[in-house]
Amino acid sequence: MSLPDFGVYHHSTRKQSEILRESVRDLFSHSFDIAGIRKGEEIRVLDAGCGSGFLCAVVASYFPNAQITGIDLFKSGSLRDLSLDTAVRNMEILGFSRRVEFVTADLTESLKSLGTFDLIVSNLVLHNLGQRRKKAFGNIVEVMKQGAFFVYGDLSTSNEPEGSDSSHDVLGPLRLIYEQRLESKSQYRLQIFRNNIPNR
């Protein structure tokens, strides 16, 4: 039986990527405990910049009734040798194919055709987008249901929460409810935001 291959991150070896994923998996699982969504709930989840499906798998094992949509450009870049086929094969290996679908989509373009979500997760994606990050945040906020959570893990050296900077005012409707850095990699920060506004 083959094992899933979630790939090698930029500036990283396979071993380092696997060690980082181990810590990130624990941090995301802990954040789901904090968000307080019941494990058995039939939620819709979006993985923004899913790569080979690493976080899709974390979510699928934590929430056994979740339907998960992973979106990505599926071009090799910050994740070496990324392809849609690898992501699909990983879900087959893990037995998650029925609950995880992949869509080729650009976070800097509207995501409204995907519908709305109870939970959005993202790992190591948005710091790469530069000025286009603001647009991506806006698109994410637009597909969050009222009360939905956005669990956002990324590299950041800033001590200010994402969105406190006026250039990221698109996160304004969201409330930051939790923040933690990785002990082993202090630039890595996870934040949980909650959407408290009604859908427009």
Ligand SMILES: C[S@@+](CC[C@H](N)C(=O)[O-])C[C@H]1O[C@@H](n2cnc3c(N)ncnc32)[C@H](O)[C@@H]1O
């Ligand atoms: C470092 S990888 C992280 C992948 C995955 N989240 C993980 O944790 O393994 C960054 C991912 O973001 C994706 N990405 C970058 N810009 C994107 C965009 N504009 N729209 C969708 N995905 C994007 C890349 O294709 C890549 O798969």
